[in-house]
Amino acid sequence: MSTENEGTEVPPAPSAPPVPVDSPAASAQPPAPAGDAPQAGGQTPAGPTGAAQQYGEAGAAAQGGAQQYGEPGGAPQGGAPAPQPGVPASQPAAPMGAAPQGGAVPQGGMTGSAPEAGWPPPPPVTPAYAGGGDSGAGAGAGHGWGTPYPAQPAPKQKSGRGGLLAAILVAALVAGGLGGGIGYTLAKDNDSSGSTTVSAATSGGAVKRDPGTVAAVAARALPSTVTIEAESTNGEGGTGTGFVFDTQGHIVTNNHVVADAVNGGKLTATFPDGKKYDAEVVGHAQGYDVAVIKLKNAPSDLKPLPLGDSDQVAVGDSTIAIGAPFGLSNTVTTGIISAKNRPVASSDGSGSQASYMSALQTDASINPGNSGGPLLDAHGNVIGINSAIQSTGSGGLGGSGQSGSIGLGFAIPVNQAKYVAQQLIKTGKPVYAKIGASVSLEDSSNGATITPQGSGGSASVEPGGPAAKAGLKPGDVITKLDDRVIDSGPTLIGEIWTHKPGDKVTITYERDGKSHTVELTLGSRVGDS
Numbered sequence: 001m002s003t004e005n006e007g008t009e010v011p012p013a014p015s016a017p018p019v020p021v022d023s024p025a026a027s028a029q030p031p032a033p034a035g036d037a038p039q040a041g042g043q044t045p046a047g048p049t050g051a052a053q054q055y056g057e058a059g060a061a062a063q064g065g066a067q068q069y070g071e072p073g074g075a076p077q078g079g080a081p082a083p084q085p086g087v088p089a090s091q092p093a094a095p096m097g098a099a100p101q102g103g104a105v106p107q108g109g110m111t112g113s114a115p116e117a118g119w120p121p122p123p124p125v126t127p128a129y130a131g132g133g134d135s136g137a138g139a140g141a142g143h144g145w146g147t148p149y150p151a152q153p154a155p156k157q158k159s160g161r162g163g164l165l166a167a168i169l170v171a172a173l174v175a176g177g178l179g180g181g182i183g184y185t186l187a188k189d190n191d192s193s194g195s196t197t198v199s200a201a202t203s204g205g206a207v208k209r210d211p212g213t214v215a216a217v218a219a220r221a222l223p224s225t226v227t228i229e230a231e232s233t234n235g236e237g238g239t240g241t242g243f244v245f246d247t248q249g250h251i252v253t254n255n256h257v258v259a260d261a262v263n264g265g266k267l268t269a270t271f272p273d274g275k276k277y278d279a280e281v282v283g284h285a286q287g288y289d290v291a292v293i294k295l296k297n298a299p300s301d302l303k304p305l306p307l308g309d310s311d312q313v314a315v316g317d318s319t320i321a322i323g324a325p326f327g328l329s330n331t332v333t334t335g336i337i338s339a340k341n342r343p344v345a346s347s348d349g350s351g352s353q354a355s356y357m358s359a360l361q362t363d364a365s366i367n368p369g370n371s372g373g374p375l376l377d378a379h380g381n382v383i384g385i386n387s388a389i390q391s392t393g394s395g396g397l398g399g400s401g402q403s404g405s406i407g408l409g410f411a412i413p414v415n416q417a418k419y420v421a422q423q424l425i426k427t428g429k430p431v432y433a434k435i436g437a438s439v440s441l442e443d444s445s446n447g448a449t450i451t452p453q454g455s456g457g458s459a460s461v462e463p464g465g466p467a468a469k470a471g472l473k474p475g476d477v478i479t480k481l482d483d484r485v486i487d488s489g490p491t492l493i494g495e496i497w498t499h500k501p502g503d504k505v506t507i508t509y510e511r512d513g514k515s516h517t518v519e520l521t522l523g524s525r526v527g528d529s
Contacts, residue, residue: 217320217380218332224305225322225373226269227329228253228279228293232260241323241373242269242293243305243382245421249298252421253372254387255284255291255355256347269295272330283424286528287432288497289346289355289387290412290420291372305374308381310360310413313337318378319362321386321409323370335364335407341484343491344410346388353528356494358484359410360384366409375411384411416498433499433522435507436465437472439489447477447510448492470507470520479515480508496522 209216224244228251231237240257244250251269258281261267270276277295284291317337325331339361345354362375366386375384390408423431438454438461450467452474454460460474461467472478478486481495482505499505501524508517 212378214320214332214334217376217378218322220380221305221320221322221374221376222272222330222332224303225330226251226271227324228257228372229266229268229270230258230261231266233264236260237265239324239327239369240371241369241386243322243372243374244302245292246304247302249295249302250282250421250425251279251293251295252385252417253291253293254385255286255289257372258284258291258293267293269293270329275299283428283430285420285424285430286353287355288412288416288420288430289357290385290417290424290430292421292424305376306381307414307418308377308379308383310383310415313340313360313377313383313413315339319364319383320376320378320380321362321364321366321370321373322376323366323373323386325365325367325369325405327369331370333365335362335409337361338363338408341495342410343488343494344388345490345494346410354490355387356490356497357387357410357412357416358491358494358498359387360413362409362411363407364409365405365407367405370409382414384414385417386411413498419500427526429527431501432525433496433501433503434465434525435467435472435496435520436462436523437467439478439492441489444488446487447479448486448489450474450476450478466520466523470518472507472509472518473511475511477510478507479510480506482506 209219211217221243226242226244228240228242229237230240237260238257240253242251242253242257245252258267262281262284267279267281268276269279277297277299279293279295282292282294315337319335319337321333321335323331337360342359342361344357344359346357347354360375360383362384364375366389370386373386374382375386377383386409388410389405390410391404391406420430423429438451438458439448440451450472451460454462461472478492480486481492484495486492486495496505499522501522503522504519505522506517506519508515510516
């Protein structure tokens with residue numbers, strides 16, 4: 001029985017030519033047997049449907065959607081069994097003589113009974129959608145062969161709940177018809193192909209991004225970053241990064257990025273738009289690991305990156321690093337400030353001299369090739385120069401090994417880098433602050449010990465220097481510089497170099513088991529020698 005129209009049973013189809021309604025033969029006609037026709041809505045088993053499997057998952061695709069991200073195989077979603085090996089995924093064919101798959105027995109037609117002898121062959125079954133009329137089974141204007149089936153008398157109106165159900169059904173059909181008509185009109189107006197695909201209001205290129213988003217910051221900063229290629233006279237070299245420092249064509253980067261090109265080598269800088277410029281080294285500081293190069297025939301539309309204040313950076317602040325890791329130019333990575341004032345000693349790549357810094361630590365992905373690139377805050381201001389990484393492989397971005405990021409990257413604070421860059425542009429030589437004493441570079445957790453003797457047999461405490469004036473002697477162990485704890489010689493050097501010559505600092509040291517505090521004025525040293 002069809003349940004398409006609630007409360008009204010569909011009359012059975014005749015097995016002989018139709019006769020007038022008031023004929024006794026017609027009224028005595030017995031109802032057709034139900035036979036083996038499936039009920040309305042019955043369907044044969046179907047194979048899993050939906051999108052194709054993706055991401056290399058095992059087993060069958062889930063019914064109605066794909067398994068993704070490496071899910072193990074098994075029963076598809078919804079409880080349907082997965083296809084077995086050798087069993088085709090397509091639906092099995094319906095047995096001969098059965099009703100069409102997934103459909104009800106058409107109204108006005110009988111299944112399971114052969115026509116009476118002598119009667120002309122029955123007309124072909126006309127699908128509901130082919131008749132041009134309603135979508136219900138048995139409706140439509142097509143008659144087939146023979147006399148059309150006479151119209152049945154209208155059933156008597158049922159009172160009470162049956163009438164209410166009929167009224168509700170009519171209202172629902174009217175509402176459904178209106179909704180379908182409106183939906184069809186809208187779809188037709190928006191897409192003449194009849195597709196029901198919904199398009200986004202804006203495409204990727206038209207999206208307006210807020211100033212604080214990573215995409216917006218990267219879009220502003222990338223045009224002012226360059227990929228640097230340095231090559232020595234013997235053909236050796238490497239790749240690093242730099243950023244525009246001023247409109248005159250000065251580019252700030254690491255010393256170890258340009259070290260190969262310092263003595264007559266070749267140096268080029270390439271912008272993200274593909275424009276490449278020859279460049280020359282203006283000045284470099286091995287101790288600071290900072291260098292400045294200048295573009296030859298620099299363009300007039302250079303936009304320097306804004307410099308932030310690295311002293312105001314807080315642990316947890318967002319960071320954005322731009323560089324060319326392993327030669328992949330214009331790469332953007334993100335992270336946070338993991339720590340401040342991290343003492344770091346790294347090589348310049350040639351092994352001739354180490355550099356020392358009181359670094360900003362970040363977990364933004366930094367790899368060989370990021371060296372010299374800007375570390376930005378969430379507003380796009382430069383807060384540091386990416387310089388070194390701690391790695392399970394060879395250490396330092398200047399090394400020749402293919403070490404990679406493990407989330408421990410270090411950047412020179414921009415306040416220090418700005419001072420050094422200005423000195424290099426002005427004189428071509430770096431200027432270092434100093435206390436005038438030699439300290440041990442061995443690892444220690446007790447402090448920085450003033451050595452008994454200086455390099456080359458010189459005095460460990462420079463006569464007339466800042467340390468000598470403050471009364472420091474060989475064997476004294478410096479434990480603090482201002483409020484910074486000093487645990488080793490490299491830590492002390494890095495902290496001193498965050499200051500400028502002429503700055504006054506407070507030194508805490510131990511002598512003969514007693515702690516002492518003294519104030520001194522930092523001296524200066526010009527050049528790396």
